[in-house]
Amino acid sequence: MALISYIEAGRRAVAREMELDPSVWCLGEDLGRGGVFGQYKGLAERFGAARVSDAPISEAAIMGVAVGAAMTGTRPVVEMRFSDFALCAVDELVNQAAKARFMFGGQSKVPITVREPIGMWRSSAAQHSQSLEAWYTHIPGLVVVCPSTPADNYALLRAAIRCDDPVVYMEHKNLWPLEGEVDEDAATIGLGKAAVRRAGGDITIVSWSACAREAERAGEILAEQGVAAEVIDLRTLWPWDQELVLASASKTGGVLVAHEAVGVSGFGAEVAATVAEHADVPVARVAAPRAPIAYAPTMEAVVKVTAEAIAKRVLRMIEARG
Amino acid sequence: MALISYIEAGRRAVAREMELDPSVWCLGEDLGRGGVFGQYKGLAERFGAARVSDAPISEAAIMGVAVGAAMTGTRPVVEMRFSDFALCAVDELVNQAAKARFMFGGQSKVPITVREPIGMWRSSAAQHSQSLEAWYTHIPGLVVVCPSTPADNYALLRAAIRCDDPVVYMEHKNLWPLEGEVDEDAATIGLGKAAVRRAGGDITIVSWSACAREAERAGEILAEQGVAAEVIDLRTLWPWDQELVLASASKTGGVLVAHEAVGVSGFGAEVAATVAEHADVPVARVAAPRAPIAYAPTMEAVVKVTAEAIAKRVLRMIEARG
Amino acid sequence: MSRPNIDRARLRELHQLMHRIRAFEREAIAAALDGRVLGAIHPSIGQEGVAAGVVTNLRRDDRLLSTHRGHGHTLAKGADPRAMMCELFGRVGGSCGGKGGSMHIADFGVGMLGANGVVSANITIAAGAAHAIKLKGDDRIVCCLFGDGAINRGPFLEGLNWAKVFGLPVLFVCEDNDWAATTRTSDMTAGEGAAARAAALGLATVTVDGNDVAAVDEAARQAIAAVRGGGGPMLIHAVTFRHTGHTSVDPGAYRPADEVARRIAEEDPINLCAQLLSLAGVSEEELASDVAEAATEMAQHAAFATEQPYPDPAGAYADVQDVGSPLERAY
Amino acid sequence: MSRPNIDRARLRELHQLMHRIRAFEREAIAAALDGRVLGAIHPSIGQEGVAAGVVTNLRRDDRLLSTHRGHGHTLAKGADPRAMMCELFGRVGGSCGGKGGSMHIADFGVGMLGANGVVSANITIAAGAAHAIKLKGDDRIVCCLFGDGAINRGPFLEGLNWAKVFGLPVLFVCEDNDWAATTRTSDMTAGEGAAARAAALGLATVTVDGNDVAAVDEAARQAIAAVRGGGGPMLIHAVTFRHTGHTSVDPGAYRPADEVARRIAEEDPINLCAQLLSLAGVSEEELASDVAEAATEMAQHAAFATEQPYPDPAGAYADVQDVGSPLERAY
Numbered sequence A, B: 001m002a003l004i005s006y007i008e009a010g011r012r013a014v015a016r017e018m019e020l021d022p023s024v025w026c027l028g029e030d031l032g033r034g035g036v037f038g039q040y041k042g043l044a045e046r047f048g049a050a051r052v053s054d055a056p057i058s059e060a061a062i063m064g065v066a067v068g069a070a071m072t073g074t075r076p077v078v079e080m081r082f083s084d085f086a087l088c089a090v091d092e093l094v095n096q097a098a099k100a101r102f103m104f105g106g107q108s109k110v111p112i113t114v115r116e117p118i119g120m121w122r123s124s125a126a127q128h129s130q131s132l133e134a135w136y137t138h139i140p141g142l143v144v145v146c147p148s149t150p151a152d153n154y155a156l157l158r159a160a161i162r163c164d165d166p167v168v169y170m171e172h173k174n175l176w177p178l179e180g181e182v183d184e185d186a187a188t189i190g191l192g193k194a195a196v197r198r199a200g201g202d203i204t205i206v207s208w209s210a211c212a213r214e215a216e217r218a219g220e221i222l223a224e225q226g227v228a229a230e231v232i233d234l235r236t237l238w239p240w241d242q243e244l245v246l247a248s249a250s251k252t253g254g255v256l257v258a259h260e261a262v263g264v265s266g267f268g269a270e271v272a273a274t275v276a277e278h279a280d281v282p283v284a285r286v287a288a289p290r291a292p293i294a295y296a297p298t299m300e301a302v303v304k305v306t307a308e309a310i311a312k313r314v315l316r317m318i319e320a321r322g
Numbered sequence C, D: 001m002s003r004p005n006i007d008r009a010r011l012r013e014l015h016q017l018m019h020r021i022r023a024f025e026r027e028a029i030a031a032a033l034d035g036r037v038l039g040a041i042h043p044s045i046g047q048e049g050v051a052a053g054v055v056t057n058l059r060r061d062d063r064l065l066s067t068h069r070g071h072g073h074t075l076a077k078g079a080d081p082r083a084m085m086c087e088l089f090g091r092v093g094g095s096c097g098g099k100g101g102s103m104h105i106a107d108f109g110v111g112m113l114g115a116n117g118v119v120s121a122n123i124t125i126a127a128g129a130a131h132a133i134k135l136k137g138d139d140r141i142v143c144c145l146f147g148d149g150a151i152n153r154g155p156f157l158e159g160l161n162w163a164k165v166f167g168l169p170v171l172f173v174c175e176d177n178d179w180a181a182t183t184r185t186s187d188m189t190a191g192e193g194a195a196a197r198a199a200a201l202g203l204a205t206v207t208v209d210g211n212d213v214a215a216v217d218e219a220a221r222q223a224i225a226a227v228r229g230g231g232g233p234m235l236i237h238a239v240t241f242r243h244t245g246h247t248s249v250d251p252g253a254y255r256p257a258d259e260v261a262r263r264i265a266e267e268d269p270i271n272l273c274a275q276l277l278s279l280a281g282v283s284e285e286e287l288a289s290d291v292a293e294a295a296t297e298m299a300q301h302a303a304f305a306t307e308q309p310y311p312d313p314a315g316a317y318a319d320v321q322d323v324g325s326p327l328e329r330a331y
C-alpha cells in the first residue's frame, strides 16, 4: 500500500501494464515530455519513445491509428488531452472502433483505452470543461469508466487496458492531486462494479467521477441531520452496477442521482429511468443546467453540483415522503 | 392543401424559406444534382449554384464553413447526407456552433440548420443507420427536431431555418416516401410543441420520428383490445413538450416511451426520468438493444421497435396495474 | 501497340482476375436489381486494373484497407468469393456473418481488414496497422486504397502526415475515377490532386494509368518493394474510370453520355489487357475462356448465396463486446 | 543594417503596437501568477511582429479569426484593451462578459470573430466567413491566423481546399514558432510545412521573417490587396519564435536554454524594429517613451480590471439559446 495521488495512480497503472504486456503502447500529443498534466512522466524514458509516442496535433489520426494498431495485435492507450478534443475524432471512435468487431462479424477486436480527461477545472471555459460520458454510454461496443479515487484509477485503468473492448476512460482533471491509499498488487476491479462509499438506509445517492466526492460529503452533511444516506459510486457507467443500485433502492426507498454533466440526457437520466422502471421508489436528479460552462469563477461555480445541493435535494425528497 | 411526400415537404420548406429570405443558402455534397435522396431536386436550377452549393467530401469544412457564414449574417442549411457522417464534424457542431454565442458573451448567434437524416433504412448496416438524437439533446445551445409527418417536416423545417439557434434537424430516411396533407400557408409550428396523434385515457405513449408511426399503429392495436392509448409525438426533442406529456401522464397514470435509437442513454431515458421525477406514475421504455445495426434483414429487423412490441409492453404495464 | 517485357503468364493472370472481379460485380448488380441483395452496392466495373495490378503484388500476410467500392480489392487479396457473395446477400456463410454487407466486407484471414462506409476513414486506420508493424518489427506492409473524393477529408492529411513522420510501411493508392458520387471531383478539388498533396507531405509518389493493368502491376511492384524495404510511405495515383453509376441503382445521368461511352470504349482495362495479350499471342479462345470461366464461377457463387438462409436474428446481439451484454435490461 | 523605403511613421506605429501587445501580456502573466487571472494564458511575447504586421493591414470591417494565442491579433484589430483585460480577469466589463476568457476572446464590433480553444478549428470558420462575403458580394476579406502545429489537423486541408475551390477572399497566416506546446513541430510534421501544403492546394504563398515587422507589413499589404482584388485565398508563412513557455505557467524546460536565449537575443521583433527606427533617426527617448506609454496604458487596464467585480452568477444561464431555457426543469 502506498499513499499516492490520482494522477500518479494512473501513471503507475500504465507503467505496470506496459511492463507486463509488450503490446501495450501509448500515443498522444506531448507524451514524450510526460503529457500535458504529467500523467506519463518518465514513461518515455523508461519504455522508449516508440512505446510512449508523441503525436502530431491530429486527434483523428491518433484515434484512427490506434484503431488500426489495435486490430492488428497491439493495445494502444490513446491520450486525448481534454475530452473536448476527442470531439475531433468521433468518427474514429464511434463509427470505427466501436463497430469494427460487430461489422466484421467478430473477425477483429479493438482493444484501445481512450483516456479523455473531463470536467470543470480552473476557469477552463466552454471548450475545455465538458463531461460527455453519457454520449459514450449510448454507443454499442464502448465501455465507459469514470474513476473517482486513486485506488480505482489504478485498478480500473489496468482493467481497461486489459479489456478487449474499446474503453472510454474518463479521469476528472480536478481529481489529479487527490491522494489515497493504493494497493498496487490488488486484483484489478471488474469493470461494471460499483462501490458503496457510505452505507445507509434512508436514501440512495448515486454518483461517479469527481461528483462522487461531493456525494460522499453530502452523506456526511446528511448524517449530521440524522439522515443515513447510502452513497454509491458507479465507477463504471457501461456496464453499470444495476443490481447494486436497485438493491439499495428497494432498501432505502428513494434514489437521487448526482453528476457534474448537463442534466438533460445525462447518464443520470438512464439511472433514474432504470430505477423508475424496476423499483417503485421516488427518483430525482441533481446535475448541471443545459448551458455551456463559463470562464468567470462566479458563473462557473454556480453550475457546479455541490455536496450542499445534493444534501438539500435529498432533504426535499425525505420531506416529500411525509 | 396538397398531398405530398415527407421528402417533398422538406424540399418545399427549403424553397419557401429561400424565396422569403435571400440570406438562406444550402451547402452539402451533391446538392447540385438534388442531393443524395433528391431532397434538393431543382433547387440549384431555381436559386443558382451559389445558393445551393455543392461541397467537397469535407464534412468538417461543411459544418465549419456554415458556422463562419452563420456568424456573419447568412442562414446556412447544412446537409450531412447521413447523420452518421456528421460524426466527422462534431467539433464544429458541438464545440463551435453550439457554444459560440455563449462563449462570446452574446456577440454572435449561429443560425444554422443541420439536416442529418437518421434511422434504419434498407440494410444500410452499422455506419449508415444510427439515430443519435439523444446526443444533441445533451448539448447546450442546440435545438433538436425529429419530424414524423410531411406536414411537420414542412412546418418545422421552416421554423428551424428561421430559428436563430443551431438546429439539428433529423429526418428519418424511411419516411421519405410517406405522403400526407400539407398546408403550405399554415403558420409554422413552434419549436417545442408536441402533437397528440391519438387521444386516450388509459396510457400515454410518447415517441418521435419514424417510431411515432409505430406508436400510432400501436394505439390502433391497443384500441382493438379495449385499451385507449394517448399517443404523443414529441416532434421536437429540445425543447420538448414536458407540460403536455406530464399532463397526459397524470390523466392516464402511466407513460411508455418508444424510440428507434439504442435504449441506454437514449432520449427515452430523459423522458422517463422526467416523468418519474414529476408524476407518480409507472414508466417504461421500448427501444433498441445496445448493439450496432446489422446488415442482414433478419438481424436488422429484430432490433427495430415495432407497433406490436409497443402494444405488448403497454399491455404488460396495464396488467401490472392489477 | 506492342510492349517490351510483357510477362504473358502474369498478364494472363491479371486478365483472369479482372474478369472474375467484373463477373462478381455483375452478379451482385443483378441480385441488387431483383432484391436478393438489399443494401447498397458500389460497383468497380472499369476500375479492375487498379485492384488487380496493385493488390496482387501484396503478400497474403500484408494488410489491406479498402473503401465502399471494395469488392475488387478484396477478391484480389484472395478472399473467398463465395463467402463474399453470401455477405452481399446478407446470408449465412457471409465473410462477416451477414453483419457488414458490401460496404463492410472484410476477410482478416487474408489480411483484408475491411471496406469502410466512411470516405477517407480507412487512411488513418491503415497508418495504424502500419504503426503496429513497425512496433513489432516484421516486414509486412499495409496497402490503403481510396478514391479521388477522399483526398478532401481531413484524415487524408492526418494519415499521410502520420505515416511519413513515423516512416511507416504503407502504400497509399488513390483510385482516381474522376467522380465522387454525382460530382466531378475536379470541381471540388483545389490544386493538382492526390500526388501533389502527398508530395507536399514528403511522400514519394507515382502516377500511373490505372486502366493499363501492366503499368499498374509494374508501378505497384516497385512501390511495394520500396515500402517493404523501409523507404517509408508512398502514394500511387492511379487514373481510371467507373463504367456504372455510383451505386447499382444510380443511372449516372449526371455524366455526359458521350464522355462515358467514349471512355468505356477506349479505356476499359480488361479490353486493353486483352489487346495486349492478343498481340502477345494469346488466342481468342483462351481470352474467351477467361470470360466464361469467371462468369461461371461467379454465377455459381450467386446461385449458392441465393439458396442460403438469412442468419439467425439472435446474431444481432453477438460480437458486440466482451463487457456488458447488449440485452442486459433490454427493453 | 539599412533598408530602402522604410516608412518611419508606419514603423513607429508598429513599434508602439508591439509594445502595447507585450505590455498587455506582461500584465496578464503577472495577474495569472498572483491569481487575478484564473484560466490559461498563452502569451505571444516574441511573436508580436506577425500580429502587428499582418492585422493592422486589415480594414476594421474585415474579419479576423484567431487562436488560443490571440491577444496580439485582437489588440492589433483594434479591440478595446480594457475590455480584453477584464475578460482575462473574468470580470464585469469583459469583451465576452467574462464568459470566454483568454482562449475565447472576441470583439465582433471590430470584426474580431474569436480566438479558439480548439487548434485549427478557426480555419473552416474563416472559410465560412469568407464564403458569406462572397455570397453577399462585398469587398471585405477574412484573415485567419494559426500556428505551425495546426497544419497537422484535418481542418487545415479541408478549409484551404474549400477556400480555393470557391475562390474566397481569405488570407491564411501560419504563425510558425517552431513549437507546439512541448513538442518541436518539425518532429511531427512531414514535408516542407505550411507553404508547401498550401501550394499543393493551389494557393499562392509567401514566406516571410515574422520577426521583421516591416517585412511582414509589406508582405501582408501585398497579400491583402491581392486577396481583396479577387485573387482568391493566399497563405503567408511567418517564421517567428515564442519567448515564453506555452502557457504562463509553463517554464518551457523542454527547449534548449541556449537556443531560447540566442533566439530571444537575435530575433526579438521589437528589438529589431527599434534598431531599424534608430537607424532611421528615431531617438532613444522616443523609443523609450513607446515602452513607457505601453506599460502605463496596460498597467492602468490591469488595475481597472483588478477592481471590477466578478459577474453576476445568473449570467451563466444567459446567451445560451433562444429556444428552450437552460433552467427549464433544471435540477
Ligand SMILES: Cc1ncc(C[n+]2csc(CCOP(=O)(O)OP(=O)(O)O)c2C)c(N)n1
Pocket: B029, B057, B059, B081, B085, B088, C068, C069, C117, C118, C119, C120, C146, C147, C148, C149, C150, C151, C177, C179, C180, C181, C185, C246
Ligand atoms: C465521410 C463521408 N461522406 C460522404 C459519404 C458518402 N459517399 C459515399 S461514396 C462517396 C463518393 C466517394 O468518392 P471517391 O472517394 O472518389 O470514391 P469513388 O466512389 O469514386 O470510388 C460519397 C460522397 C461517405 N460515405 N462518407
Ligand SMILES: Cc1ncc(C[n+]2csc(CCOP(=O)(O)OP(=O)(O)O)c2C)c(N)n1
Pocket: A029, A057, A059, A081, A085, A088, D068, D069, D117, D118, D119, D120, D146, D147, D148, D149, D150, D151, D177, D179, D180, D181, D185, D246
Ligand atoms: C484539437 C486540439 N488539440 C490539442 C489542443 C491542445 N493545444 C493547445 S495549443 C497547442 C499547441 C498548438 O501549437 P501551434 O498550432 O503551433 O500554436 P502555438 O501554440 O505554437 O501558437 C495544443 C496542442 C487543442 N487546443 N486543440
Ligand SMILES: [Mg+2]
Pocket: C147, C148, C149, C175, C176, C177, C178, C179, C180, C181, C185
Ligand atoms: Mg472517385
Ligand SMILES: [Mg+2]
Pocket: D147, D148, D149, D175, D176, D177, D178, D179, D180, D181, D185
Ligand atoms: Mg507553434
